[in-house]
Amino acid sequence: MKTWICLLRAVNVGGTGKLPMAELRALCERAGFSDVRTYIASGNVVLRGTLPAQEVKTVLERALEARMGKRVGVMVRTPQEMQAVLQGNxxxxxxxxxxxxxxxxxxxxxxxxxxxxxxxxxxxxxxxREIYIDYGSGMADSKLKVPAASAGTARNMNTVAKLVEMARE
Incomplete structure (x- = not known):
């Protein structure tokens, strides 16, 4: 069994894509994953399974589309890849x-x-497989637009660190 960190795109953000984390955990378990844990209500999941990364992505995206009625992108990383994101900051x-x-x-x-x-x-x-952004004086007033980032999902370094910690538990 491998541990995977899954980051859902556009879930529980700005009043759209509402998906209670208890429902997300249940959805992941029904999809065949175990030890499913979520972190804050923005689509962060740590889980275990036997499938390779691409299949984890496909299975979750299909299950989420069936539940949400729209495509929900999922980025899948190993704990080591997430640790490398932290170290590569x-x-x-x-x-x-x-x-x-x-x-x-x-x-x-x-x-x-x-x-x-x-x-x-x-x-x-x-x-x-990331674009790093330091918002300096904050995101609230930022007008920054990065077209290459539009298909991705963002997490701050505190969240990345917490997901790495959860994956190691």
Whole structure:
């Protein structure tokens, strides 16, 4: 059995995509996963199963689509990959709640940041399958738009660290 960290896209954000975490845990268990745990109501799941990453993604996306009536993207990572995201944070001097990793299914293109617009004091960097964003003075007033990040889902470094910790328990 392998441990997987699954990040759901657009769940319980801004009043759309409401999915109580108890229902999410039950959905994952019905899909054949065990030791299912969620963290905060934004679609973070740690679970165990025998399937490879791509199949975990496919099974969860199908189950979520059946439940939600729309496609819900799922990014799947191993605990080691999530630890590497933490260690690869190019902005370790910044507040961890203001540094986000936007998780993607594939590596971002080398020119992914060229199309970013609305930039103020934000710093951006590419990761392996992530785009890092340091929101400097905060996200509330940011006008930043990063087209390459639109298909991803973002988590701050505090959440990434907590998911790594949960995966190791």
């Amino acid at each position: 190019p902005f370790p001097d910044a507040a961890p709640n203001r540094v986000l990793a936007v998780f993607l299914d594939a590596p971002p293109p080398a020119d992914a940041l060229d199309a970013a617009s609305g930039r103020k004091d934000e710093r951006l960097a590419l990761g392996r």
